[in-house]
Amino acid sequence: MFDEPLPKHADVRKLASREASFVAKLDVTHLPRIDNIVLDGVQFVAIDLQFAIDDQRVKTIQGKINARLQVECQRCMEPVAIDVHSDVNLAIVWDEEQAKKLRRDCDPLIVGEDELVNLNEVVEDELLLSVPFVSYHDPADCKGTQNYESLDPSSADKPAVEEETTNPFSVLASLKSGK
Ligand SMILES: [Zn+2]
Incomplete structure:
Protein backbone atom coordinates (compact mmCIF):
# COMPACT_ATOMS: atom_id res chain seq x y z
CA MET A 1 0.00 0.00 0.00
CA HIS A 137 11.29 31.66 3.34
CA ASP A 138 9.85 33.71 6.14
CA PRO A 139 11.81 36.98 5.92
CA ALA A 140 13.48 36.29 9.30
CA ASP A 141 14.82 32.92 8.04
CA CYS A 142 15.80 34.02 4.56
CA LYS A 143 19.39 34.76 3.66
CA GLY A 144 18.13 36.79 0.76
CA THR A 145 16.32 39.27 2.98
CA GLN A 146 19.49 40.44 4.69
CA ASN A 147 21.45 40.64 1.45
CA TYR A 148 18.60 42.39 -0.22
CA GLU A 149 18.34 45.01 2.49
CA SER A 150 22.07 45.67 2.68
CA LEU A 151 22.47 45.87 -1.08
CA ASP A 152 19.45 48.00 -1.76
CA PRO A 153 18.23 49.91 1.30
CA SER A 154 15.79 51.97 -0.74
CA SER A 155 13.49 49.00 -1.32
CA ALA A 156 14.02 47.36 2.07
CA ASP A 157 10.62 48.53 3.24
CA LYS A 158 8.67 46.49 0.72
CA PRO A 159 10.06 42.94 0.24
CA ALA A 160 6.99 41.39 1.84
CA VAL A 161 4.74 42.86 -0.85
CA GLU A 162 6.54 40.90 -3.56
CA GLU A 163 4.40 37.78 -3.19
CA GLU A 164 1.22 39.72 -3.82
CA THR A 165 2.41 41.65 -6.84
CA THR A 166 3.56 38.45 -8.55
CA ASN A 167 0.27 36.67 -7.89
CA PRO A 168 -1.39 36.27 -11.33
CA PHE A 169 -4.84 36.25 -9.75
CA SER A 170 -4.47 39.69 -8.24
CA VAL A 171 -3.37 40.97 -11.65
CA LEU A 172 -6.44 39.39 -13.17
CA ALA A 173 -8.65 40.89 -10.47
CA SER A 174 -7.28 44.36 -11.08
CA LEU A 175 -7.81 43.98 -14.83
CA LYS A 176 -11.40 42.99 -14.26
CA SER A 177 -12.16 45.78 -11.81
CA GLY A 178 -10.35 48.38 -13.94
CA LYS A 179 -12.72 48.35 -16.89
ZN1 LIG B 1 15.07 32.44 1.15
Whole structure:
Protein backbone atom coordinates (compact mmCIF):
# COMPACT_ATOMS: atom_id res chain seq x y z
CA MET A 1 0.00 0.00 0.00
CA PHE A 2 2.84 2.41 0.77
CA ASP A 3 5.22 3.95 -1.76
CA GLU A 4 3.29 2.36 -4.62
CA PRO A 5 1.96 4.39 -7.51
CA LEU A 6 -1.82 4.61 -7.80
CA PRO A 7 -3.48 2.59 -10.58
CA LYS A 8 -2.62 4.05 -13.98
CA HIS A 9 -5.56 2.45 -15.77
CA ALA A 10 -8.38 2.71 -13.27
CA ASP A 11 -12.04 2.10 -14.06
CA VAL A 12 -13.15 4.90 -11.74
CA ARG A 13 -16.87 4.06 -11.98
CA LYS A 14 -16.18 0.50 -10.89
CA LEU A 15 -14.07 1.83 -8.01
CA ALA A 16 -16.98 4.07 -6.98
CA SER A 17 -19.47 1.19 -7.17
CA ARG A 18 -17.40 -0.86 -4.78
CA GLU A 19 -16.52 2.17 -2.60
CA ALA A 20 -12.79 1.68 -2.99
CA SER A 21 -10.35 3.79 -1.04
CA PHE A 22 -6.66 4.51 -1.34
CA VAL A 23 -4.44 5.60 1.50
CA ALA A 24 -0.92 5.92 0.23
CA LYS A 25 2.32 7.76 0.50
CA LEU A 26 3.58 8.38 -3.03
CA ASP A 27 7.14 9.16 -3.94
CA VAL A 28 7.02 12.33 -6.05
CA THR A 29 8.85 10.49 -8.81
CA HIS A 30 5.46 8.90 -9.56
CA LEU A 31 4.10 12.43 -10.14
CA PRO A 32 6.38 13.88 -12.86
CA ARG A 33 4.77 17.33 -13.02
CA ILE A 34 5.26 17.74 -9.26
CA ASP A 35 8.73 16.20 -9.46
CA ASN A 36 9.65 18.88 -12.01
CA ILE A 37 9.02 21.76 -9.63
CA VAL A 38 10.58 20.34 -6.47
CA LEU A 39 14.26 20.01 -5.57
CA ASP A 40 16.12 16.70 -5.73
CA GLY A 41 15.78 14.29 -2.82
CA VAL A 42 13.19 11.86 -1.56
CA GLN A 43 9.84 13.56 -1.13
CA PHE A 44 6.41 12.15 -0.49
CA VAL A 45 2.82 13.05 -1.17
CA ALA A 46 0.22 11.63 1.23
CA ILE A 47 -3.02 10.56 -0.43
CA ASP A 48 -6.32 9.67 1.19
CA LEU A 49 -9.00 9.11 -1.46
CA GLN A 50 -12.45 7.53 -1.18
CA PHE A 51 -14.62 6.49 -4.10
CA ALA A 52 -18.37 6.46 -3.53
CA ILE A 53 -21.86 7.02 -4.94
CA ASP A 54 -23.67 9.98 -3.39
CA ASP A 55 -27.39 10.32 -2.64
CA GLN A 56 -27.97 11.79 -6.12
CA ARG A 57 -26.48 8.60 -7.62
CA VAL A 58 -23.44 10.58 -8.73
CA LYS A 59 -20.16 8.70 -8.51
CA THR A 60 -17.60 10.69 -6.57
CA ILE A 61 -13.95 10.81 -5.55
CA GLN A 62 -13.33 12.64 -2.30
CA GLY A 63 -10.38 13.00 -0.02
CA LYS A 64 -7.24 14.85 0.85
CA ILE A 65 -3.77 15.26 -0.56
CA ASN A 66 -1.01 16.57 1.68
CA ALA A 67 2.63 17.15 0.90
CA ARG A 68 5.64 18.90 2.35
CA LEU A 69 7.70 19.82 -0.66
CA GLN A 70 11.20 21.20 -0.95
CA VAL A 71 11.36 24.00 -3.48
CA GLU A 72 13.75 26.86 -4.19
CA CYS A 73 13.23 30.13 -2.34
CA GLN A 74 12.92 32.78 -5.04
CA ARG A 75 14.67 35.36 -2.87
CA CYS A 76 17.81 33.49 -1.73
CA MET A 77 17.70 30.37 -4.00
CA GLU A 78 18.15 28.06 -0.97
CA PRO A 79 15.75 25.16 -0.30
CA VAL A 80 12.52 26.04 1.47
CA ALA A 81 9.89 23.55 2.69
CA ILE A 82 6.30 24.34 1.78
CA ASP A 83 3.21 22.53 3.05
CA VAL A 84 0.70 21.92 0.29
CA HIS A 85 -2.81 20.73 0.95
CA SER A 86 -5.64 19.93 -1.40
CA ASP A 87 -9.22 18.85 -0.70
CA VAL A 88 -10.47 16.55 -3.44
CA ASN A 89 -14.15 16.72 -4.32
CA LEU A 90 -14.69 15.27 -7.78
CA ALA A 91 -17.82 13.99 -9.49
CA ILE A 92 -17.37 11.47 -12.29
CA VAL A 93 -19.46 12.59 -15.26
CA TRP A 94 -19.88 11.41 -18.86
CA ASP A 95 -19.61 14.77 -20.64
CA GLU A 96 -19.73 18.58 -20.41
CA GLU A 97 -23.54 18.54 -20.36
CA GLN A 98 -23.63 16.47 -17.21
CA ALA A 99 -20.80 18.54 -15.74
CA LYS A 100 -22.91 21.70 -16.00
CA LYS A 101 -25.65 20.14 -13.89
CA LEU A 102 -23.38 19.33 -10.96
CA ARG A 103 -23.71 20.84 -7.53
CA ARG A 104 -21.40 23.80 -7.21
CA ASP A 105 -19.29 22.30 -4.45
CA CYS A 106 -17.72 19.61 -6.62
CA ASP A 107 -15.54 19.61 -9.73
CA PRO A 108 -16.27 17.42 -12.73
CA LEU A 109 -13.99 14.62 -13.82
CA ILE A 110 -15.15 13.82 -17.33
CA VAL A 111 -14.69 10.12 -18.12
CA GLY A 112 -16.12 8.54 -21.27
CA GLU A 113 -17.41 5.01 -21.63
CA ASP A 114 -14.66 2.39 -21.22
CA GLU A 115 -12.17 5.18 -20.56
CA LEU A 116 -9.51 4.34 -17.99
CA VAL A 117 -8.08 7.01 -15.75
CA ASN A 118 -4.53 7.45 -14.49
CA LEU A 119 -5.11 8.30 -10.84
CA ASN A 120 -1.60 9.69 -10.48
CA GLU A 121 -2.55 12.36 -13.02
CA VAL A 122 -5.73 13.15 -11.12
CA VAL A 123 -3.65 13.63 -7.96
CA GLU A 124 -1.17 15.82 -9.87
CA ASP A 125 -3.92 18.00 -11.30
CA GLU A 126 -5.43 18.55 -7.87
CA LEU A 127 -2.12 19.17 -6.13
CA LEU A 128 -0.80 21.55 -8.80
CA LEU A 129 -3.73 23.86 -8.13
CA SER A 130 -2.47 24.23 -4.56
CA VAL A 131 1.24 24.73 -5.23
CA PRO A 132 2.12 28.43 -5.06
CA PHE A 133 3.62 30.07 -8.13
CA VAL A 134 6.62 31.32 -6.19
CA SER A 135 7.81 30.44 -2.70
CA TYR A 136 9.89 32.29 -0.13
CA HIS A 137 11.29 31.66 3.34
CA ASP A 138 9.85 33.71 6.14
CA PRO A 139 11.81 36.98 5.92
CA ALA A 140 13.48 36.29 9.30
CA ASP A 141 14.82 32.92 8.04
CA CYS A 142 15.80 34.02 4.56
CA LYS A 143 19.39 34.76 3.66
CA GLY A 144 18.13 36.79 0.76
CA THR A 145 16.32 39.27 2.98
CA GLN A 146 19.49 40.44 4.69
CA ASN A 147 21.45 40.64 1.45
CA TYR A 148 18.60 42.39 -0.22
CA GLU A 149 18.34 45.01 2.49
CA SER A 150 22.07 45.67 2.68
CA LEU A 151 22.47 45.87 -1.08
CA ASP A 152 19.45 48.00 -1.76
CA PRO A 153 18.23 49.91 1.30
CA SER A 154 15.79 51.97 -0.74
CA SER A 155 13.49 49.00 -1.32
CA ALA A 156 14.02 47.36 2.07
CA ASP A 157 10.62 48.53 3.24
CA LYS A 158 8.67 46.49 0.72
CA PRO A 159 10.06 42.94 0.24
CA ALA A 160 6.99 41.39 1.84
CA VAL A 161 4.74 42.86 -0.85
CA GLU A 162 6.54 40.90 -3.56
CA GLU A 163 4.40 37.78 -3.19
CA GLU A 164 1.22 39.72 -3.82
CA THR A 165 2.41 41.65 -6.84
CA THR A 166 3.56 38.45 -8.55
CA ASN A 167 0.27 36.67 -7.89
CA PRO A 168 -1.39 36.27 -11.33
CA PHE A 169 -4.84 36.25 -9.75
CA SER A 170 -4.47 39.69 -8.24
CA VAL A 171 -3.37 40.97 -11.65
CA LEU A 172 -6.44 39.39 -13.17
CA ALA A 173 -8.65 40.89 -10.47
CA SER A 174 -7.28 44.36 -11.08
CA LEU A 175 -7.81 43.98 -14.83
CA LYS A 176 -11.40 42.99 -14.26
CA SER A 177 -12.16 45.78 -11.81
CA GLY A 178 -10.35 48.38 -13.94
CA LYS A 179 -12.72 48.35 -16.89
ZN1 LIG B 1 15.07 32.44 1.15
